[in-house]
Amino acid sequence: KRPIECLRFLFFSFTLNHKLTGDFLEPVEPDVTQHSMTETQTRLPCHYEVKEGEQVVQVTWNKILPNGDKDLIIMAHFTDGLTAFGRYSGRVKFENNVPTRNSALLILKTEVSDEGSYNCKISTFPRGNFERNINLEVWSAPISEVVPETLVEDQPHGLVATCRATGRPAPILSWDTDLQGESQFLVSGSGTVSSQFSLKPLRSMNGKKLDCLVSHPSLEKPRRISHNLVVQYPPDPSISSPFVLWQSGMEKAELMCEDKGNPEPLSITWKRKGGELPDGVSMTGKKLTFDRALRLNDSGAYECEVTNAVGTRKTTYVISVITETGTPDNMLVIIIGAAAGAAVLMLIVVVLLVRRHHRKTTKSFHWKGLILRI
Structure with a gap:
């Protein structure tokens, strides 16, 4: 091994103060910047083109710390093999099985802490050292939400x-x-x-x-x-019905209480102004249903009260039940009363006309009698 050690000593002594410019296939520029995402694999390129009669004997990757020091990541020697150092062991590897041919470095699972500057150093014999610096910016995909x-x-x-x-x-x-x-x-x-x-x-x-x-x-x-x-916003109730005329004897009559409030109602309550709801009436959610034939005394004002998480509102619907002939019971009273009143009025007019006619006839007779006596 002594001749080999001597060769290494002479080589590194020669290159200690000689940094030559060689030919890189990638990266082409001496200093480059690239981006990578967290949780993904990152490739840092470093591929030196060997000249005729030249040999790559060692590849070294370092991370340049903020204070300028170098943190050794991994090293590959053409006879001694490769070694990963410290916290990088198990996290990095060379892309190529023969790192001295293609020295690209793979960070297997990129972390935010991997952001920084990296240096790839190619040591050749007999020409010396050649380097590339790569500035790695680590991105992480945004995690976002809307909070209402x-x-x-x-x-x-x-x-x-x-x-x-x-x-x-x-x-x-x-x-x-x-x-x-x-x-x-x-x-x-x-x-x-x-x-x-x-x-x-x-x-x-x-x-x-x-x-x-x-x-x-x-x-x-x-x-x-x-x-x-x-x-x-509070409820905004309205009452509707599929029926235009409410006729006594009608079956399946109903009222519907619709609400446009937000949120949905917590409760819907039906009432009858001036008294209790008639018997034979059921309430199912928004509906008020007459489960029997309508009666004349079902007429009245019906009230729907709606409550939601914001407030309570109510509205009224007036039902006027008419008879089977089509005349409301209260209208019959009005019509009969109006007819009786009209008959009385006509009788009075007839009496007045008769009396007036009688008076005129009497005056004419007396006047004529007076003329005859003169």
């Missing part, structure tokens, strides 16, 4: 939703919406960025689009986080 606030109409102007994202480098956030509001961009110490969207909530805004767009160098196009604004 609980909103009730007529609240003061304030925060309605927050879009948060964490990534390397920091993502850029924006909002895609037709809502007229204000956004504020914030950066936390942990590297998380957020955008807050504020406005005064109105019920007309419920369900409107408020999407967050996350832009990042690792994404081909902005990532869209779909979100629709949710605004709560």
